[in-house]
Amino acid sequence: MQSTRLGGNLVHARRRGWRRATRWAACAAVGWLLLLLPGCARQAAVAPEAPAPPAYVHPDYARLSPAELLVESQRKGVMGRKRSLTDVRRIVEQVGPIVAEAVRRPEVTAALRELAGDERALAAARAELQRLQEADLLLESGGDPNAVSSAGAVGVAQWLAETGRRAGLHVDPEEYRRIVTRARAVRASIAELRRHPPEWRRPMQAGGPARSRDEWIAARTAELRALERRRLAADERYDPHKAIVAQTRYLVRLWRQFGSLDWALQAYHGGVRGAQRTIALFTGTDRPATIPSFAEVYFGISPRRRTQAFSYVYGRADDHRYYWWRVLAAAQAIQLYRDDPARFRAEWEALAPGFPLDRAWYPEALREPFADVAALRAAHRRGILLAIPDAPRRYGFAPRAVAPLDPDNERWYRGVRPEALGMMHTLAALYQAEGGRAPLRVTGAAATVAYARQEAATRGEAEAEGQGSPAEASGTAEEAPPPPLTLHAAGLCVDVARPAASWDRKVLEYALSYLGDRMRIAWLRDFSADAYHLCPNPAFAAEHRASLSGAPASGAGR
Numbered sequence: 001m002q003s004t005r006l007g008g009n010l011v012h013a014r015r016r017g018w019r020r021a022t023r024w025a026a027c028a029a030v031g032w033l034l035l036l037l038p039g040c041a042r043q044a045a046v047a048p049e050a051p052a053p054p055a056y057v058h059p060d061y062a063r064l065s066p067a068e069l070l071v072e073s074q075r076k077g078v079m080g081r082k083r084s085l086t087d088v089r090r091i092v093e094q095v096g097p098i099v100a101e102a103v104r105r106p107e108v109t110a111a112l113r114e115l116a117g118d119e120r121a122l123a124a125a126r127a128e129l130q131r132l133q134e135a136d137l138l139l140e141s142g143g144d145p146n147a148v149s150s151a152g153a154v155g156v157a158q159w160l161a162e163t164g165r166r167a168g169l170h171v172d173p174e175e176y177r178r179i180v181t182r183a184r185a186v187r188a189s190i191a192e193l194r195r196h197p198p199e200w201r202r203p204m205q206a207g208g209p210a211r212s213r214d215e216w217i218a219a220r221t222a223e224l225r226a227l228e229r230r231r232l233a234a235d236e237r238y239d240p241h242k243a244i245v246a247q248t249r250y251l252v253r254l255w256r257q258f259g260s261l262d263w264a265l266q267a268y269h270g271g272v273r274g275a276q277r278t279i280a281l282f283t284g285t286d287r288p289a290t291i292p293s294f295a296e297v298y299f300g301i302s303p304r305r306r307t308q309a310f311s312y313v314y315g316r317a318d319d320h321r322y323y324w325w326r327v328l329a330a331a332q333a334i335q336l337y338r339d340d341p342a343r344f345r346a347e348w349e350a351l352a353p354g355f356p357l358d359r360a361w362y363p364e365a366l367r368e369p370f371a372d373v374a375a376l377r378a379a380h381r382r383g384i385l386l387a388i389p390d391a392p393r394r395y396g397f398a399p400r401a402v403a404p405l406d407p408d409n410e411r412w413y414r415g416v417r418p419e420a421l422g423m424m425h426t427l428a429a430l431y432q433a434e435g436g437r438a439p440l441r442v443t444g445a446a447a448t449v450a451y452a453r454q455e456a457a458t459r460g461e462a463e464a465e466g467q468g469s470p471a472e473a474s475g476t477a478e479e480a481p482p483p484p485l486t487l488h489a490a491g492l493c494v495d496v497a498r499p500a501a502s503w504d505r506k507v508l509e510y511a512l513s514y515l516g517d518r519m520r521i522a523w524l525r526d527f528s529a530d531a532y533h534l535c536p537n538p539a540f541a542a543e544h545r546a547s548l549s550g551a552p553a554s555g556a557g558r
Contacts, residue, residue: 053552054350056360058539061519067295070517072329076360078139078326079333080351081342087142088337088344091134095143095156096334098241102248103130111252132261133251135330136268138321145240157247166247168235169302176235183227190220261293262324270320281309294324303434314506321399321513357522358487358535359421365444369489370448376412385415385446388424392439396428398442400497405454415446417491422544423521423536424494427511429547436507437497443531444495447488493535495526508532520544 057071079088086219103126104107116125140158141147152161161171193216201210204219232239236246247268256266258275267275280286282297289550292300298321301310313321337344352360370376379385392398403413416424428440447455487493499505512532515521520543522536534545 054346055363056350056352061539066299066517067325069519070325071300071332073517073519074322074326074329076351076357076522078329079348080353080357080360081334082309082354083142084333084353085345085348087138087144088333089341090143090338091138091334095137095240095244096134098244099130099137099248100135102245103133103247105245108248108252111256115252115255128261129248129251129255131331131335132265132327133244133248134334135327136251136265137247138330138334139326141267145238145243154235155243156177156240157237157245158241159237159246161237164237164243164246167250169242169246170233171237172234173450175232176238179231180228180233180343183224184232186220186224186227190217190224193217259291260293263291265327266294266320266323269323270316270318274316274320278309278313281312282306298324301435303510309341310510311503311506314509315502345404355484356486356524356533356535358493361522361535361538362487362490362492365487365490365492366485369485370446370491372448372450373406373409373412374407376415376446376448379446379491380412380415383419383474386418386421387411388414388416388442388445390414395425396432396436397424397440397442397496399445400443402443402445402452403447405458413446413451415491416494418538418548419538419544420445420492420494420540422547423534424514425547426520426544427496427515427534430514431508434507434510436504436511438499438501438504440499440508441497442494443529444488444492444493444533449485449489452489454487487535493533495529495533497531498525 020512026421054302061069064072076082097313109122109126112125112129113119116122137143137156139158140153141157145156147156147158149158153159158168158170159171161173164171193213196213198213200213202216203210204216232242236242251261251268254267254272255261257272258264258267263275263279266278268394276286278297279288279291282292282301297309297313300306301313303310323536333344336347350360351357352363370379376385382388388397388399388402389395392514399414401407401410403410406413424440424442488495496508499508512521512523512534516523519537521534521536524534525531528531
């Protein structure tokens with residue numbers, strides 16, 4: 001009995017010990033969890049967030065020459081577009097090797113040796129041709145061999161049909177269209193075949209043996225490859241190798257004709273006759289003893305100097321006057337990618353791809369936009385917004401229907417931040433000093449978020465280069481993102497209508513170019529509104545505000 005009781009007590013003791021040990025283990029586990037959980041919470045709290053886009057780094061403007069500033073002003077348009085990263089990568093990886101081979105061909109080497117004058121300068125001439133030809137191809141097509149322009153220029157080098165024939169390319173548009181039509185049908189057939197199950201079979205010819213689905217697809221794919229070879233033979237403008245080799249020969253010919261690569265590239269892009277006419281109007285003769293550089297012409301014309309050359313250059317509707325500077329900016333972009341692809345990507349992101357340059361300059365400006373008219377009124381009371389004066393004779397500009405969708409509150413939309421109003425003073429003073437006659441009509445200033453969205457919807461703005469970001473382009477048709485805001489919602493930008501008179505339009509574009517070339521402002525033409533969208537550079541905010549004192553604009557003329 002005693003032993004039984006002792007045995008039972010021992011069992012109970014063991015059970016109690018086991019339960020106690022279990023409780024201690026559980027308490028220890030809970031304790032460790034309580035110790036670990038705060039650590040986990042701390043780790044979660046300090047976990048690195050997604051890196052913010054790199055900030056735009058302003059160059060040292062004071063150290064840059066006018067030409068260097070002008071090239072810098074073109075950097076956004078060259079390497080700050082949505083597809084710039086893809087295009088530059090394609091130039092470096094696919095197009096560059098073709099250009100390198102083309103500039104070393106015997107006939108090109110002989111011409112370059114003649115241009116260089118001696119063997120020592122030959123290598124430098126070849127390197128310069130290769131560098132600038134790559135840049136031109138980036139601007140012409142982004143390196144896309146299937147690119148087609150609205151003017152009918154096609155291929156990586158953007159040859160027009162007749163010019164391509166003169167350069168030695170075989171061009172048969174009719175045959176090309178027939179081949180493309182057949183290739184389209186073959187692709188549709190392949191897509192249809194892929195929808196059949198693997199065991200599907202059918203004869204290729206009446207009475208012939210049945211072929212499997214995969215055999216049909218293989219036959220159609222082989223036909224497609226043959227059509228591709230025929231397509232490139234029918235129109236050699238689409239053949240990257242032949243198109244680039246022909247362009248190299250053509251550029252060397254233009255180099256010999258004009259004596260420099262700047263004019264050769266201007267002529268390739270805008271036509272030989274256009275380049276010849278510009279030079280003739282600038283020099284006053286069809287056969288100048290010495291052809292000036294393109295930079296001499298660009299900086300040597302204004303509404304009051306060499307007026308005929310100015311009127312012709314600024315009368316062109318294609319911004320052709322910027323092409324040489326864009327080529328230099330493109331060459332820099334390509335070299336940057338070759339040297340450091342990661343740095344190129346960082347600078348590309350800092351340029352706010354998909355948005356105008358002003359969004360890169362003011363990355364935080366839209367964190368607190370003007371939500372409604374009450375916010376506009378409050379901004380006017382606090383001096384954040386300054387009213388745009390309606391005194392065209394005194395100031396050279398005036399607001400005109402800046403809020404047609406909300407006319408009852410028009411007065412509150414007629415305001416901008418001090419630096420934007422200062423920019424308008426500077427622009428109007430320069431425009432008038434250079435001969436602009438009609439006052440500038442301000443058609444857009446500060447706006448509320450709701451107004452900006454409504455205006456974008458009214459104009460039917462679609463996703464396009466300079467409108468929206470890569471992230472915003474991912475919305476579905478059912479849940480599309482709202483139109484992206486411009487800096488109107490922060491009171492930092494102004495829209496100015498294109499003048500009705502041809503002369504005034506040219507003078508205004510000169511004034512815009514003068515300030516834009518020096519990076520004082522960013523501007524672009526809004527074709528849908530027939531206006532110019534402009535924004536002050538924050539690096540010169542004090543300079544813009546100082547112009548509000550009524551002092552005349554400095555540095556009129558180039």
